[in-house]
Amino acid sequence: xxxxxxxxxxxxxxxxxAPTSAPADTPRLPLWAVPLGDRDVVRAAHLxxxxxxxxxxxxxxxxxxxxASDGALWPAPGRGPVGMELVLARVDGPAAxxxxxxxxxxxxxxxxxxxxxxxxxxxxxWIERAPGSAALFERALLLVAPEERDLAAASVLAGRxxxxxxxxxxGATIHGVRRVGEAARAxxxxxxxxxxxxxxxxxxxxxLVDDLHLYRSIVSRRPVGLSHPHSPAARTLREVAELxxxxxxxxxxx
Amino acid sequence: xxxxxxxDDTSRAALRARLRPKLPALCGPLRILAEETLGAEAPIxxxxxxxxxxxxxxxxxxxxxxxxxxxxxxxQRAWVERRRRDLAQLVPAVRADLPTRIVLLAPDFSPTTRxxxxxxxxxxxxxxxxxxxxxxxxGELWVELLRSAPERPQAExxxxxxxxxxxxxxxxxxxxxxxxxDEPA
Numbered sequence: 112x113x114x115x116x117x118x119x120x121x122x123x124x125x126x127x128x129a130p131t132s133a134p135a136d137t138p139r140l141p142l143w144a145v146p147l148g149d150r151d152v153v154r155a156a157h158l159x160x161x162x163x164x165x166x167x168x169x170x171x172x173x174x175x176x177x178x179a180s181d182g183a184l185w186p187a188p189g190r191g192p193v194g195m196e197l198v199l200a201r202v203d204g205p206a207a208x209x210x211x212x213x214x215x216x217x218x219x220x221x222x223x224x225x226x227x228x229x230x231x232x233x234x235x236x237w238i239e240r241a242p243g244s245a246a247l248f249e250r251a252l253l254l255v256a257p258e259e260r261d262l263a264a265a266s267v268l269a270g271r272x273x274x275x276x277x278x279x280x281x282g283a284t285i286h287g288v289r290r291v292g293e294a295a296r297a298x299x300x301x302x303x304x305x306x307x308x309x310x311x312x313x314x315x316x317x318x319l320v321d322d323l324h325l326y327r328s329i330v331s332r333r334p335v336g337l338s339h340p341h342s343p344a345a346r347t348l349r350e351v352a353e354l355x356x357x358x359x360x361x362x363x364x365x
Numbered sequence: 366x367x368x369x370x371x372x373d374d375t376s377r378a379a380l381r382a383r384l385r386p387k388l389p390a391l392c393g394p395l396r397i398l399a400e401e402t403l404g405a406e407a408p409i410x411x412x413x414x415x416x417x418x419x420x421x422x423x424x425x426x427x428x429x430x431x432x433x434x435x436x437x438x439x440x441q442r443a444w445v446e447r448r449r450r451d452l453a454q455l456v457p458a459v460r461a462d463l464p465t466r467i468v469l470l471a472p473d474f475s476p477t478t479r480x481x482x483x484x485x486x487x488x489x490x491x492x493x494x495x496x497x498x499x500x501x502x503x504g505e506l507w508v509e510l511l512r513s514a515p516e517r518p519q520a521e522x523x524x525x526x527x528x529x530x531x532x533x534x535x536x537x538x539x540x541x542x543x544x545x546x547d548e549p550a
Binding site for chain 1: 444450451531534535540542
């Protein structure tokens, strides 16, 4: 049994000489962690298409994922459509992945005059296993379907992320909807749940509609925004990319 | 009286040790939970809890740096507020629904600092000057209360009210997307 409260507290609050985050004046791409499971093909397709849209808007964008990400069905790594960069990191755990994210965010941030961001595909099982993650998790984006079960799972995920990184700015995009109103209602339910359970607000990053073109893009590995730029899927992707870029230009406020 | 916080021969830890017994005179009984613990990228000198369950952040300024400390105090309070629920689970004496109090201790408060503090009227800031009385024994400190806690501190639950309002964002409509129907967003 601990002899004093201070001994217990220090398990939860770092000591004064604990390492802190990188200096604020270091130019680097803002990082959005996007928790995605290995078999989450649809969300992975959304994420890749989203990265392409950010690049189409002129933003410098890096999509980083562990090399072992099965089921993403993404194209080969490297510079892809309109300059979007896909990096599959050969890493064996969260510490290495986050280290790679830190390196890439700093390197690519130097030439991001028009703004940009780094999207990090984070395996959900790694959230609690990432030492020092709090310094990196400035922002997280949840891709959430409007079904009740998915909303509940997203709320649990939000709690895990906030425990790992209490200063996190948490956002959500509602995907797989057939109406704008359906997305608005789903977001409202999720935001209410996150505020009730975790005492935190939720930033909205629009919606992604359920569109056959998306599924075709998964098979063809061609981004929706280029193959069908006027489709509902492409228009919603573009808006989400705009919202992300707008917020990337502002410091995370938590 | 002479400045105390800026004296080179007094370590910060020793200063904290001498100030701890003075805190109840400023803001009532206080149970110290942690000392020199890392907050918003800077140490919090003392973190305590009042008998009613209110968390108290105590910050000590060096001579001439009290204005800087006001800004730091706001940041530290925000940092603690975000962890209040977790702390309440860890330390049952902490009430998650009570806002955090700030106690600022400094050798003096400049007119500029006092002006800044005036703009924080209504905020739960306690300010006290650290003084070393003439003729007092070596190491003896007094604290002079300059600003006390609000008489009627906000005790009502406000965690949910404080949470940033979450608003759905989209400029698109069903018509824009050719989705049919006119269901409003």
